[in-house]
Amino acid sequence: MEYWKKRVINKQIPDNDPNGLIDRINIDKNLTVKKVSVEVNISHSFTGDLSIELTSPDGINKTLLEPSRIPGTNLSSVFKGAITRVFKDINAEGEWTIKVIDSGARDSGMLIDWTLQLELESQEETEIFINDVASLHSIQRCHQGGKIVEMSAFVKIFHSHIGDMTINLISPSGRTLLLHQKVGGSIPHLVKSFDSTVLKSFVGDYAKGLWTLKITDSLKGDTGRLVKWKLDIKTSE
Numbered sequence: 001m002e003y004w005k006k007r008v009i010n011k012q013i014p015d016n017d018p019n020g021l022i023d024r025i026n027i028d029k030n031l032t033v034k035k036v037s038v039e040v041n042i043s044h045s046f047t048g049d050l051s052i053e054l055t056s057p058d059g060i061n062k063t064l065l066e067p068s069r070i071p072g073t074n075l076s077s078v079f080k081g082a083i084t085r086v087f088k089d090i091n092a093e094g095e096w097t098i099k100v101i102d103s104g105a106r107d108s109g110m111l112i113d114w115t116l117q118l119e120l121e122s123q124e125e126t127e128i129f130i131n132d133v134a135s136l137h138s139i140q141r142c143h144q145g146g147k148i149v150e151m152s153a154f155v156k157i158f159h160s161h162i163g164d165m166t167i168n169l170i171s172p173s174g175r176t177l178l179l180h181q182k183v184g185g186s187i188p189h190l191v192k193s194f195d196s197t198v199l200k201s202f203v204g205d206y207a208k209g210l211w212t213l214k215i216t217d218s219l220k221g222d223t224g225r226l227v228k229w230k231l232d233i234k235t236s237e
Contacts, residue, residue: 002144002207002233003029003092004117012110013044013102020051020101025116027057027092035119036087037080038064042100044109047072051101054084057094062086067103074109092118117144121230135216138226142172144207146235150196151203153231155179157190157215159224165190166216169199172209177201207233 005025013021038054052065064079100111159165167180167190179194196203213229 001031001120001140001231002117002142003027003031003120004115004143006113006115008113010110010112013042013050013100013108015102015108016105018101018103020099021111022097022099023111023114024095024097025114026095027116027118029118029120030091030093031120033087033090033092033118034121035080036084037078037117038084038098039078039115039117040064040075040098040100041112041114042075042109043112044075044102044107045073046104046107047075047109049102049104049107050075050109051103052079053099053101054079054087055097055099056087056090057092057096058090060086060090069104092120135214136226138213138215138229140211140213140229140231142207142209142211142231142233144233144235146207148202148205148207149234149236151199151207151231151233152196153179153194153199154229155190155192155194155213155226156228157224157226159189159217162187162190162224164217165224168214168216170212170214171202171205172207172211173205175202175205207235 007023007025009023011021040052048068048070050065051067053061053063055061064083096116098114153169163182165180166182168176168178170176211231215226
């Protein structure tokens with residue numbers, strides 16, 4: 001799942017002060033971080049004096065920007081990918097701290113806002129039982145804006161007869177895609193990934209909103225449980 005928080009603060013960055021400006025975002029999700037993206041908007045008369053650090057709740061610190069001493073005014077940047085990979089697989093819950101330091105004299109500015117965007121995953125597998133001759137609806141919220149460019153899905157279901165099941169994925173717009181329809185017979189369990197080729201009908205839809213996995217067990221006698229499912233979505237934003 002994608003999760004983000006934005007802080008609009010409009011605070012002055014102390015000039016020529018190693019203590020810098022510190023601000024925090026609290027994350028209340030007890031989930032594992034897979035990817036981190038930090039967007040920063042700064043108004044400043046000489047951005048070459050600036051450095052930016054991000055510290056995770058468990059104390060991992062990463063310098064996102066070092067002083068370049070190159071003249072420039074204002075800074076609107078997104079830091080992601082390799083530079084934030086150090087935060088992969090840690091727990092997201094707690095206070096994330098940004099520190100902006102102006103290490104040069106005379107020029108000044110302020111941190112206008114910053115956004116912390118996290119791609120999160122459950123730390124432990126949870127089990128939801130699928131009632132016999134009934135449907136289970138499991139919902140995940142996507143916070144990522146923009147239109148879908150590509151996506152993949154993963155489903156892990158323990159069931160004594162997967163041939164009883166029909167599985168549909170429903171987008172926030174209501175578009176429904178059949179992932180599995182009463183195949184596999186008495187094979188126990190379904191652990192399967194669905195790539196962008198299978199999910200191509202969602203390309204162009206908006207990602208943000210509630211996604212629903214609908215699992216229907218249409219026959220009596222065999223039972224099962226949903227252990228885990230996840231979506232990886234890439235958008236145009």
